[in-house]
Every structure is written in C-alpha cells, then in structure tokens.
Amino acid sequence: MCRWAAYLGEAVFLEDIVTAPCHSLIAQSHCAQEAKSPTNGDGFDLAWYCDRPEPGLYRDILPAWSDPNLKSLCRQIRSSLFLAHVRASTGGATSRMNCHPFTAGRWSFMHNGQIGGFEKIRRALENALSDDVFDRREGTTDSELFFLLMIDEGLAGDPQGAVSRATARVIDASRRAGFEPALRLTAALSDGESLHAVRYATDAHAPTLYTSVFRNGGGRCLMSEPLDRDGGDWQPIPPSSFVTITRDGMTIRPFAPEPVRLALAV
Template identity: 40%
Template structure:
C-alpha cells in the first residue's frame, strides 16, 4: 500500500528524514520491509510548515527514488513539522491529485491502507461529505474521501471523535454492501501544532505503525551518538516502519489506538469507531 512519516521537533532539512536514515522513506519507496508491497512507486508527497498561513506541499507522480526535484528541494528546505508519504496505489489513478498529504487550510492528512471495494461505497460516502467541502475533493482516492468525512464530522474541533465517526461511517456503508472488513488504515493528521496518528482495521490486523522513543532517554543510552544530540528534546517521529535499527528507539503503536503528539509528549488513547 503506502509508507509515511510524521516529524515534529527542531527544524531539520528534509533530506535528513527522506534520504539519510538507513531505512529512509526514499529507501522504503523501493525496499519496504514491513509494507503490504515492497515497492511504493506510484508518486509521493511532502508537506511542511513554515511561515505561511498554510503548509507547503510538493506532490509528484514520479517514484520518490527517481525525482531530481525532490532531492534538490530536500537539501534546501528545513522545517519543524513534516509529513511525507510514498504511494502504492490500490487501484486509483497515478496523478498528482491522488498523492498524499492532502491539505485543508492548516490541516494535513495522509493514509496507508484502503476502504475495501471502494467503488461499491464511493457514492454513499461522497454524499455524506458536507456540501461546503465537496468541491475541494480533487482526486479519486478513498483516502481523500476519508479526510473529507473527518472534516465533515468536526476534525478541526475534535480530531479523535471526528475520525472515529468517519471510520464508523465507512464501516456502516461497507456492511450495508455486504463487506465483512470495510477498512484498513494508519492515518496521520495535523493542524501544525499537534499530530494525531491512528492505527485501526475492521479485521484487527492493521498495517505497521511505530513512534520514536523519548530523545532524552535515548541520549542517555547512546551518549556517543551525535544525531541524538543534534535534535531538540521534543523531537518525535511517527512512521510506517522504523527509519533505522537503533535498539530501543522505536515503539509499536498498538491496534485500535490513537497517538497524540503535542510538543515532546506522546499520549496513547484507545480508538473505537463511532456511529
């Protein structure tokens, strides 16, 4: 399916996240270790927060490993909050409007997984989207529909409840069409201040998701590691799969959970779809 990362902390060059780690996101675009597919070459996207009112976006249908512009951009742009995604299509077209992250105002959204038999439920779900938001849907993916369902249900005021209602809506629509396991997802969303990361599937066998351990603890474990001392204490990463093999650096996000990252704090909360 896809691989993604969500970074927050001290400003870093994008290349430090996308290229330099041993199992960087660009490496995962060709050689994913834990994904449903080894190759994620159906486009990519990067979103970052700078001084503008809305986050920047760079989207491309090129494979991430083959895009010279991404290499150039990554060596020049630094940010303290970054969303990045490499795509493996589950059936929709390879086009820029289908690349993640998706954006609405200050919000970014990205997804790994699928809505099962999306063509069966697409109309039902699209008709549930608030009419004031419907015109913003530019692509054809289930991920973008899921984002606009969450916006419809109040993402900007209560993200956990809004995503729970959006997933509940998808499951209800799927089961109305006889689907046993309507959704599979890891999702990340942010308003530029807080990141919410969700791991859930109707079957209870969700795609992989990890978060970084406390940097202060890792500094104590690895006092001679210069990378750990160059990052601020509030640095956090949420990733589809670990970016390296440093022992103790990563923890798996449990099934049916939401990780809320604010500053240097990460709080795990249970996640249950709502109707």
C-alpha cells in the same frame, strides 16, 4: 501498501528523515520491509509547516527514488513539523491529485491502508458529504474521501472524534451495501500545531506504525517502518490506538469507531 513518515519537534532538514538515513522513506519506497509489496513507486508528496498557517506542498507522480528535485528540496527545507508519503496505489489513477498528503486549509492528512469494497460504497459516502466539503474533492482515492469525511465530522474542533465518526461512516456504509467492512487505517494528520496518528483495522492486520524520539529528545518521529534497525528506540504503536504529539510530549489513547447516530422518525 504505502509508506509514510511524520515529524514534530525542533526544526530539522527534511533529508534527516526522508532521504539520508539507511532506511529512510526514500529507501522504503523501493525496499519496504513491513509491507505487502516492497515497492511504493506511484508518486510521493511532502507537506511541511513553516511561517504560514497552511502547509507547503510538493507532489509528483514519479517514483520518489528517481526525482532529483525531491532530494534537493529535502536538503534545503528545514521544518519543525512535516509529513511525507510514498504511494503504492490500491485504487485511483497515478496522478498528482491522488498523491498524499492531502491538504485543506491548515490541515494535512496521509494514509496507509485502504477501504475494502470502496467502489461499492463510494457514491453513498460522497453523497453524505455536505456540499461545501464535497466541492473540495479533487482526486479519486478512498484516502482523500476519508479525509473529507473527517472534515465533515468536525475535524477542526475534535480530531480523534472526527476520525472515529468517519470510520463509523465507512463501516456503516459497508454493512448497508451488504458486505463486511474491510477498513485498514494507519494515518497521520496535522493542523500545523499538533501531530496526530491513528492505527486501526476492522480485521487483525492494521498496517504498521512506529514512533521514536529523534535527535536526543529534540523531536519525535512517526514512521511506517523504523529509519534503522540497529540504532534508535523504536516503539510499535498498538492497533486500535490514537496518537497525539505536541511540543510537550506524546499521548496514546484507545481508538474505536463511534456508533453512527441515526435520525429518529417523528
């Protein structure tokens, strides 16, 4: 499984979370402690917001621990809102187009988890997308397709509802294909103003997610694993939760898929 980090608050250098701490995201790329595999070496990506509404994006297929450009950028870039991801592929080639976060306009999205049986339902899910949204498909991963499902379900106006309805689409497609859904979804998304996250699974094994106040209350961090084990007040996010962080604070609400609305024959 992948590892990721997201931050919203007073502007900080990306290195404060991505590279500098003892259990930074870079450290988690080669020695994760709460994942199936300790190694997440199938590429990485950064998405950060500054003076423009769209996020900046830097991605590569190198292991995060071996790219000096990544360390240099994190040392120089200061941002009040950013997402960072190190990838352990569960499907899809190791390519830049398959590295998270994915972006569309002002939105960014990254995912830890997978859609079980993806190849059996991929075509059905892609065919259900509107033409405009389908044309944004660049890679081959289940994660990018889930992002497009969210956009198709009204992400811009209703983030939690869009995630819930996209989740229901995946579950419904799995059942129509004749197997039990196996979706694991610990993801973060942002529009450059707010930071959202979801932790959900159709079984009892939702990938981990933690949050903590950062830098004496100047911001809040979301992580697959804590940045440190001895310091910091890291709060586990419960399964089946939807998190929203704004400049004014954080809310955690229950999360569940919305029932799929079927068209009635007339």
